[in-house]
Amino acid sequence: RELGDLSVDPAVLDILSLARKEDYETVWDRLERQSPHCKFGTNGVCCRNCIMGPCRVTEKNPRGVCGADAATIVARNLIRALAAGAAAHSDHGRAVAVLFNEVARDENKEYQISDEAKLKAIAEKLNIDTSQDISSIAREVARMALEDFGKQDEAPLNFLKAYAPQKRKETWQKVEQILFSKTDKKMGILPRNIDREITECMHRTTMGVDNQALSILAQGVRTALADGWGGSLIATELQDVLFGTPDKKVIKANLGVLKEDQVNIIVHGHEPILSEQVVAAAMSPEMQEKAKQVGAKGINVAGICCTANEVLMRRGVPVAGNMIHQELAIMTGVVEAMVVDVQCIFPSLGPLAKCFHTRFISTSDRAAFPEAIHVQFDEHHAREVAQRIVEMAIDAYSERDPQKVHIPKEVEEAVVGFSVEEIIKILGGSPKPLVDAILAGKIKGVVGIVGCNNPKVKHDAFHISLTRELIKKDILVIGTGCWAIAAAKAGLMKIEAQSLAGEGLKEVCQALDIPPVLHMGSCVDCSRMLVLAGALADYLKVDISDLPLVGSAPEWMTEKAVSIGTYFVASGVPVHLWPMPPIGGSEEVVGILTEGIKELLGGYFFVEEDPVKTASLMEEIIMEKRKSF
Ligand code: BF8
Ligand code: SF4
The missing domain is CATH 3.40.50.2030 (Rossmann fold)
Structure with a gap:
């Protein structure tokens, strides 16, 4: 494809023409090599759920080895994808809930409750007595959040009951009744436990369990609701308590936020538990001073993907770009460190970073990447680890190759x-x-x-x-x-x-x-x-x-x-x-x-x-x- 067909962002086109000249590989190059994509995969009719297969169904050959038809296979594949997505959000939510519980119990001093008003508002929704002292309220909120990941009864999630509007809750109950009366089969859509719904998606879609599209999709709905009104909601609400509820502010956006005369650190991924600490460490007078000692004017942290959105909403940290900018940011030649945790991070970044002085640093025990430097993040030593990461970026600054520096000028305000x-x-x-x-x-x-x-x-x-x-x-x-x-x-x-x-x-x-x-x-x-x-x-x-x-x-x-x-x-x-x-x-x-x-x-x-x-x-x-x- 012509360059102009790939993006409407001039900063992207600027770096892409550089990539073509220097022969750096990008996501678009790999897409081209993968094209045309397999039709069976595109239509969802390829099943690999057991080893009698893999099976792909066609009009001429409408059933897999076990007898599953297209509807079963498509529905199963869809809710497996949905379950993986819900798992990503909800595992993020769990990490926040576990940390919040520790903070509430005074078992973690690296983080604190920053927004008591928000905590009380959450507690009120959950029907928790808010006349107690703050740490009792926090412990009770943490208990109810963790319960949503682990309780074994049939009642809907605590957070869904507390947050969903009244009429919608009635609708969900009615839908369960309608489905039951129409099919004689129980088809619950109200989620009971976030992890359980994800597990049940996996159970139902393994060979020989749930083989009817409507029944499979109903479980998909239940799992999605467990994400939206459960795992994701818990992540948002408790992050606000720990790091502050976002308020109106002006930020800068696009690759032009990278600074030629500063140590540039990009935080990329999803969880503010890490990025908040990196931002705080980078801003500390001690680290700023260290950066000056290597000849930089300071330290500039910018974000990519949702981690960017987290620190931009709460701290006003600039954003270098969205998902597709991740490779391009490294190609500017001014990124000393790209620090990642989980989700939406290309495994291509490690080899790419090797063409530059960029330290590509993975941090999560859930995510390893080829050719990354792994610095294990630990919530109990969060400040120390964050400081180490910032120091690695400062060290890299002197290795920057001025020949390779190319920062697009584009930057917007928002x-x-x-x-x-x-x-x-x-x-x-x-x-x-x-x-x-x-x-x-x-x-x-x-x-x-x-x-x-x-x-x-x-x-x-x-x-x-x-x-x-x-x-x-x-x-x-x-x-x-x-x-x-x-x-x-x-x-x-x-x-x-x-x-x-x-x-x-x-x-x-x-x-x-x-x-x-x-x-x-x-x-x-x-x-x-x-x-x-x-x-x-x-x-x-x-x-x-x-x-x-x-x-x-x-x-x-x-x-x-x-x-x-x-x-x-x-x-x-x-x-x-x-x-x-x-x-x-x-x-x-x-x-x-x-x-x-x-x-x-x-x-x-x-x-x-x-x-x-x-x-x-x-x-x-x-x-x-x-x-x-
Ligand atoms: O969770 S929008 S590319 S960064 S998945 Fe990923 Fe999609 Fe961006 Fe954030 Ni969301
Ligand atoms: Fe084939 Fe059925 Fe096994 Fe899927 S579950 S791979 S359709 S035999």
Whole structure:
């Protein structure tokens, strides 16, 4: 493909032309070599779940060796992906819950409770007595969070019961009854234990267990709900308690945030348990002084992927780019250290870093990478480990090759930090002004955009043109993850972006002094969007499915996005996807996910390749919802 077909970000094109000249390999090169992709995999009809196979079903040959048909195989593959995605978010949530429990019990002095108000708010939702002292409240919150990973009864998750809006909980119960009466088989969709639902996905999809698409997909819904209203939500809420609830701030975005005269450290991955400490260590006067001793003006920390979103929302740390920038950042030749933990990290980074002076540092016991330097992170010695990492970066500075330095000039400003608490504060303490603006039609509705970059899609192109189209139509856009970084880089999160919005949305944003496109955080922070939707629904005493809300993952690639998309659908929100998920091999599965599920849960999936058409479809859905609203 021509360079211009790969990305809309000039900084990316700048580095890509350098990569072509210097023969550095990128994600796009490898995609080309993998293309065309296997049709069986693309349609989801390849099964490797037992060793009588692998089997791939076709019209001529419609059953695997065990007799499984396309619907069974497609549904099984889909929920296995969903379970992996839910596991990633929820294992992140577990790490936070375990750490929070230690802090609450005074067993870890490296971290502390930073936001007592948030802790009390969580406790109130969980019906915990908030007149106790803070550490008793914290211990009780920790107990209820950990219970959601380990309890063995049939009751729904503590956090889901505490956070989901009333009408939605009634809907989920009704759906369980309908499914039972229609099929005579129990089909629970209310999650009981986060780990259990993931395990049950694996159990049901192994050879010879659950062999009916609807039954399999119902367990997928249950697992996704365990992620959205459980694992991810716990991650977000307890991170806010430990590190602070995000508030409005201005940050800088794109590769231009890297500094030629400073030690540059990139934090990449997902868990702020690590990145918060690296940021703190780098900012310490001692480390800044050490950097000066090697001739640098200071230490510059920047983020990539969701770790970027975490430290940007809370600390105002600049973001070097989204998922697809990870290789390109190293190619600037000024990155002394790229520090990673888990998720969305290319295993290509180790060999690439070897072409430069960059220290590629892995830290998590769950993630090893070829040719990485592993510095084992330990929550009990967090400051010490973080300091060691920063020192390694300082040491690397003198090895930088000036011949290889190439920093794109692109850098944009963005107003970020829109936690639900911050949004409600900006609204004056209640959702009323937002609801009024929606009722009056100044804001037609809200679209939440999430997710990734995928080299199959022109980088950031869908994210940006969909966002622009929507705000033009007076639709407020909120979102997380790599979409949020795309929007920040494109200048859509500046106050000036109000001028790109339709008259109604512009007026509301001007009155509130906010951009028309709101950064709500990392991918686990999609739970913030659920909580916001829930707050609006409870305020109006309606269900989420009654609200003019639509979701989208327009450049998605990870299994995590399967889980996110599904928990929004299961919470009552129609969700757009591009690219097409690997379900095309079964009409039955496509039918359930795009139509059947709508009758039951209110949400459903739709697929569209064109951003302008997608925006129009979303507007239609919103206008339809507004009629009964
Ligand atoms: O959890 S948006 S590419 S970085 S998966 Fe990954 Fe997708 Fe980016 Fe964050 Ni989310
Ligand atoms: Fe083939 Fe069935 Fe085994 Fe899958 S579970 S590999 S379809 S025999």
